[in-house]
Amino acid sequence: MKTIVFKIVCAICMLMVFASCNEIQNKAINEEQLILVDTIPLKLVNGEKWKANVETAVGMQQIESILKKFKDLKRRDYKNLAAILSKETSAIIKSCNMTGEAHDQLHLVLVPILEQVMVLKEDHNITDKNTAVKNIENLTGVYYRYFND
Numbered sequence: 001m002k003t004i005v006f007k008i009v010c011a012i013c014m015l016m017v018f019a020s021c022n023e024i025q026n027k028a029i030n031e032e033q034l035i036l037v038d039t040i041p042l043k044l045v046n047g048e049k050w051k052a053n054v055e056t057a058v059g060m061q062q063i064e065s066i067l068k069k070f071k072d073l074k075r076r077d078y079k080n081l082a083a084i085l086s087k088e089t090s091a092i093i094k095s096c097n098m099t100g101e102a103h104d105q106l107h108l109v110l111v112p113i114l115e116q117v118m119v120l121k122e123d124h125n126i127t128d129k130n131t132a133v134k135n136i137e138n139l140t141g142v143y144y145r146y147f148n149d
Contacts, residue, residue: 042108042146043101049148050102055095057149062088063113064140067133078129082120085136089114102147109143 119132
C-alpha cells in the first residue's frame with residue numbers, strides 16, 4: 001500500500017513540476033551526457049553549463065546549506081528535514097521561469113530530489129533515510145556541475 005501511495009505522490013509531484021514551469025522548447029544541441037540516478041541523461045550544452053534563473057540558484061544554495069546544517073546535528077529529525085526541503089523545492093518550482101532545454105535539464109535534477117524527499121517523509125528505516133540524504137547531497141553536487149548560478 002505504501003509503495004502505491006509513494007508512486008502516486010511521486011507522479012503528482014512530477015506533474016506539478018512540469019505544469020508549473022513555462023513552455024518546453026525542443027532544440028538540437030551538441031551535448032556531453034552523464035547517466036544520473038540510473039538512466040537519466042543529463043547534458044551540457046556545447047561543453048558549457050546551463051544558466052539557471054536566480055530563484056533556482058538561491059533555492060539550490062539553500063538546499064545545500066540545509067543539508068550541511070542537518071549533518072552537524074546530533075539528533076536527526078528526518079521528517080523536519082523533509083518539510084524544510086519540500087518548502088525549498090516548492091519555492092524553486094513556483095518561481096520557475098526557465099524554458100527550453102535548460103528547463104528540461106533542471107527537471108532531471110529536481111525530480112530525483114523530490115523523490116528522495118518523499119523517502120524522508122515516509123516511514124522508512126534509518127538506512128534508507130541516510131541514503132536519501134546522501135542522494136540529495138549528490139544531486140545538489142550534480143546541479144552545480146551542470147548549472148551556472
